[in-house]
Amino acid sequence: MTGSESGARLQPLQRGDVHLWQGTTCRDRGRSLDLSVLSDAERYHLDGLPLPGARALYLASHLALRRILAIYDGRPPRALRFKRAEGGKPRLVDGRGLEFNLSHSGEMWVLAVARHSAVGADIERLRNGDRSEEVARRFFAAEECSAVAGCPRHLRSEHFTQIWTMKEAYIKATGQGLALPLNSFAVSYTDSAPEVLRSAVGAVSDWTISCWAPAAGYRAAVAVHRADARVHHFSFVEEDDPAVSGSLLRKPHPVRP
Numbered sequence: 001m002t003g004s005e006s007g008a009r010l011q012p013l014q015r016g017d018v019h020l021w022q023g024t025t026c027r028d029r030g031r032s033l034d035l036s037v038l039s040d041a042e043r044y045h046l047d048g049l050p051l052p053g054a055r056a057l058y059l060a061s062h063l064a065l066r067r068i069l070a071i072y073d074g075r076p077p078r079a080l081r082f083k084r085a086e087g088g089k090p091r092l093v094d095g096r097g098l099e100f101n102l103s104h105s106g107e108m109w110v111l112a113v114a115r116h117s118a119v120g121a122d123i124e125r126l127r128n129g130d131r132s133e134e135v136a137r138r139f140f141a142a143e144e145c146s147a148v149a150g151c152p153r154h155l156r157s158e159h160f161t162q163i164w165t166m167k168e169a170y171i172k173a174t175g176q177g178l179a180l181p182l183n184s185f186a187v188s189y190t191d192s193a194p195e196v197l198r199s200a201v202g203a204v205s206d207w208t209i210s211c212w213a214p215a216a217g218y219r220a221a222v223a224v225h226r227a228d229a230r231v232h233h234f235s236f237v238e239e240d241d242p243a244v245s246g247s248l249l250r251k252p253h254p255v256r257p
């Protein structure tokens, strides 16, 4: 696969665009996959994962990560090298402004890709049981706790999870991870206009935040350090050749709080 072959099936990634890719481990179960594109560090990490499900998800997401980034970068997937920035965020070596962030949960992964704008992505599988208010009190800013508490009980867990993904996407975009106090910024979730209410990095208006449901039972968010970023959704399909198939997703229905 070359970058131009696959890239021709996608719209170009312009400054201000964010391409959101999503995929699943399910199709890959039991198939023999070519691990040679992974680095020694990735194979070492994979070997250390104790649970088969976690191994399958790590493998699927990192094979996809390399194949997708190669489309935009132009180098072959195995030639891509990664380094960790201060704070732990993975970056491409010689990435020339190509920014990305990966997240995985359950049996799904999402990957955000942008040019010259810091991005963070997060996906979470909805959990049974509702400890939302208790966990919110522990981690969320006051505005966010009030929003969760004010939500009708049957929607509370979804609302909580969506705010969680937004907060996580934000801290991952900044690259600071949990060094950034979680109550030093606040977000607000509505299906039509999710927003950063208080920012710890730059002005509130410098941020674009977007939420979606990648599949039933999952919630996800992306945060971009840029005003008015344009978000496009794609699915990743592992084909037998194997090649990347980029297909524009029907815009997922927003999640109603």
Ligand SMILES: CC(C)(COP(=O)(O)OP(=O)(O)OC[C@H]1O[C@@H](n2cnc3c(N)ncnc32)[C@H](O)[C@@H]1OP(=O)(O)O)[C@@H](O)C(=O)NCCC(=O)NCCS
Pocket (backbone or CB within 6 Å): 058, 087, 088, 089, 090, 101, 102, 103, 104, 105, 120, 121, 122, 123, 139, 140, 164, 167, 168, 171, 172, 173, 175, 176, 177, 178, 182
């Ligand atoms: C990176 C971090 C911020 C998120 O981790 P997570 O939610 O467990 O996992 P995700 O699947 O969303 O993200 C993991 C991926 O993010 C990337 N990543 C790792 N460190 C990162 C950092 N400091 N900044 C941005 N991205 C990072 C990696 O690509 C990693 O995937 P990989 O290990 O397969 O390469 C993690 O350090 C963490 O500690 N999270 C704490 C969760 C929490 O308390 N959140 C509160 C939200 S209210």
